[in-house]
Amino acid sequence: MSRAEPxxxxxxxxxSFGGLRALDGVSLRVTPGQVTSLxxxxxxxxxxxxxxxxxxxxxxxGDVRFRGRSLLGLPPHRIALEGIGRTFQDPRxxxxxxxxxxxxxxxxxxxxxRLLPAILWPRAMREDLAQRVERARAILAxxxxxxxxxxxxxxxxxxxxxxxSLARVMAMDAPLLLMxxxxxxxxxxxxxxxxxxxxxxxREQGRTxxxxxxxxxxxxxxSEQIILLVQGRVVAAGPPLDMQRxxxxxxxxxxxxxxxxxPIPTSPPELPHGA
Amino acid sequence: MxxxxxxxxxxxxxxxxxxxAILAFSLNLLAGYAGLLSVAHAALFGxxxxxxxxxxxxxxxxxxxxxxxxxxxxxxxxxxxxVPTLRLGGDYFILATLGFQVIITDILRNWVDLxxxxxxxxxxxxxxxxxxxxxxxxxxLLLVTACAVGLFLLSWRLVRAPFGRVLLALREDExxxxxxxxxLVRFKVxxxxxxxxxxxxxxxxxxxxxxxxxxxxxxxxxxxxxxVIVFVGGGGSLLxxxxxxxLLLLLPEIMRFIGLPSAxxxxxxxxxxxxxxxxxxxxxxxxxxxxxxxx
Numbered sequence: 001m002s003r004a005e006p007x008x009x010x011x012x013x014x015x016s017f018g019g020l021r022a023l024d025g026v027s028l029r030v031t032p033g034q035v036t037s038l039x040x041x042x043x044x045x046x047x048x049x050x051x052x053x054x055x056x057x058x059x060x061x062g063d064v065r066f067r068g069r070s071l072l073g074l075p076p077h078r079i080a081l082e083g084i085g086r087t088f089q090d091p092r093x094x095x096x097x098x099x100x101x102x103x104x105x106x107x108x109x110x111x112x113x114r115l116l117p118a119i120l121w122p123r124a125m126r127e128d129l130a131q132r133v134e135r136a137r138a139i140l141a142x143x144x145x146x147x148x149x150x151x152x153x154x155x156x157x158x159x160x161x162x163x164x165s166l167a168r169v170m171a172m173d174a175p176l177l178l179m180x181x182x183x184x185x186x187x188x189x190x191x192x193x194x195x196x197x198x199x200x201x202x203r204e205q206g207r208t209x210x211x212x213x214x215x216x217x218x219x220x221x222x223s224e225q226i227i228l229l230v231q232g233r234v235v236a237a238g239p240p241l242d243m244q245r246x247x248x249x250x251x252x253x254x255x256x257x258x259x260x261x262x263p264i265p266t267s268p269p270e271l272p273h274g275a
Numbered sequence: 276m277x278x279x280x281x282x283x284x285x286x287x288x289x290x291x292x293x294x295x296a297i298l299a300f301s302l303n304l305l306a307g308y309a310g311l312l313s314v315a316h317a318a319l320f321g322x323x324x325x326x327x328x329x330x331x332x333x334x335x336x337x338x339x340x341x342x343x344x345x346x347x348x349x350x351x352x353x354x355x356x357x358v359p360t361l362r363l364g365g366d367y368f369i370l371a372t373l374g375f376q377v378i379i380t381d382i383l384r385n386w387v388d389l390x391x392x393x394x395x396x397x398x399x400x401x402x403x404x405x406x407x408x409x410x411x412x413x414x415x416l417l418l419v420t421a422c423a424v425g426l427f428l429l430s431w432r433l434v435r436a437p438f439g440r441v442l443l444a445l446r447e448d449e450x451x452x453x454x455x456x457x458x459l460v461r462f463k464v465x466x467x468x469x470x471x472x473x474x475x476x477x478x479x480x481x482x483x484x485x486x487x488x489x490x491x492x493x494x495x496x497x498x499x500x501x502x503v504i505v506f507v508g509g510g511g512s513l514l515x516x517x518x519x520x521x522l523l524l525l526l527p528e529i530m531r532f533i534g535l536p537s538a539x540x541x542x543x544x545x546x547x548x549x550x551x552x553x554x555x556x557x558x559x560x561x562x563x564x565x566x567x568x569x570x
Contacts, residue, residue: 054454056450075458076453076454077453077454077455077456077457077458077459080453080454080455080456081456085454085455086454088451092448092450092451094443094444094447094448094451095447096443096447097440097443097444097447101440101443104437104440105440105441105444105452105455105457106455108456110437112436112437112438113436113437113438113441113457113462114438115433115438115465115469117436118432118433118436118437118438118439119429119432119433119436120432121432121436125436129437168455169455172455172456
């Protein structure tokens with residue numbers, strides 16, 4: 001087990017909605033350069049954890065630290081700029097914008113997003129823009145959407161929109177990516193592509209992924225750490241093999257949602273050669 | 276049938292259309308691109324016009340002075356409403372701009388010492404450019420055209436820059452835009468102030484052209500008309516706003532020449548106007564030049 005400093009740390013976080021205690025003293029650590037999965041039944045509070053990390057909800061107590069610094073009180077866009085990208089349960093791509101524009105929107109610190117350069121179009125801005133377009137096209141190529149670059153994002157299939165939403169946060173260059181059920185609505189082939197892509201982000205680009213996922217095949221095959229959340233509490237955490245040795249735990253909490261992983265994958269899917 | 280149309284009449288119509296076109300595409304930046312519906316555009320236009328009128332009457336009719344004073348005062352006012360209200364959600368923003376519009380017309384009507392109340396400002400001198408009086412209608416047309424073209428090109432660049440991309444994104448999904456690291460408040464405040472400053476320039480041109488202003492020159496109905504122009508032309512299309520201005524301002528002028536008996540002309544004009552709008556929204560809801568919806 002790695003003893004690296006956690007990139008993200010939740011310390012005794014609680015939050016209530018009305019009388020409901022949605023999170024009750026949740027503590028968790030995300031190790032850099034790994035895939036950590038947050039699992040649990042519906043209503044366990046997984047998305048609430050994401051919303052607190054992103055600054056959309058303020059916890060009633062506890063602390064959230066990213067690279068050792070507390071995120072509490074920062075507005076959502078500041079937290080994003082600190083280096084946390086997030087995808088949603090729906091793709092939420094900008095359907096009226098082109099696929100390329102969607103990716104470009106992810107990039108932070110663009111001079112052309114300030115009023116004066118946007119009106120004057122100085123040479124520096126045009127050059128910066130040209131470089132960013134190149135980079136956005138490279139990201140689209142990596143994710144397999146380059147030939148659709150100039151189409152409206154709304155014309156993509158649901159699965160392609162999901163990959164586009166991933167491309168968008170990849171463009172943020174954020175070291176930590178939060179993905180909320182990325183495999184929902186994808187067919188078999190797309191799920192395999194998604195797994196390869198997540199592993200590429202982690203192993204080749206050195207990013208860290210925190211995943212909310214219901215598909216246990218995906219969870220078991222790509223996660224280094226699994227955290228089980230039930231009714232707002234962390235009830236178990238550990239590497240997949242430990243969690244698998246205790247399948248009754250999973251079955252008990254996930255019920256029919258848990259399909260015993262058909263022959264338990266012992267190794268992650270192969271990366272395509274030379275990818 | 277050939278109708279004799281005097282040239283001065285045509286020039287006057289063209290000047291008014293160009294001033295409205297500036298108002299329309301500047302409002303489009305806000306309402307069409309960023310999705311922020313404002314019904315205060317007439318008020319901002321009025322503030323610009325009154326500031327220009329007052330400065331021309333009391334200080335000097337030098338054009339640059341008029342432009343700078345009108346833009347600065349209007350931009351500061353816009354900033355003062357934008358900062359508190361744009362932090363709130365969309366519906367509150369509409370209500371806040373409605374309140375602002377009503378307050379401004381009330382101030383123009385009741386601050387008699389400054390604005391001469393309901394009598395308004397009269398005898399506003401023509402603007403001068405570095406001492407040279409822009410006296411003739413032709414020179415006014417030239418000035419208005421130069422401003423309209425300049426501001427249009429400025430807006431054109433803005434919406435094609437990454438700045439414009441963020442506006443379109445936040446119209447579609449504020450939350451997703453925010454979580455990509457975009458400071459929504461900064462973008463909304465910037466575009467509101469910029470759009471208000473452009474309305475102020477239209478106000479300067481208007482004061483110079485008509486030379487008398489009353490509080491009723493800038494009613495709420497005018498703000499609504501501008502929104503109608505924007506969405507008839509197409510939200511998110513600057514050219515659409517220009518086309519929409521021509522269409523909606525020329526329609527009554529053309530009907531004037533159809534030769535209806537004067538008793539029925541007014542109501543029939545309104546009926547045709549309404550009919551055109553309804554048909555347009557049924558058959559082309561995205562506006563004449565608006566982007567087709569993908570869903």
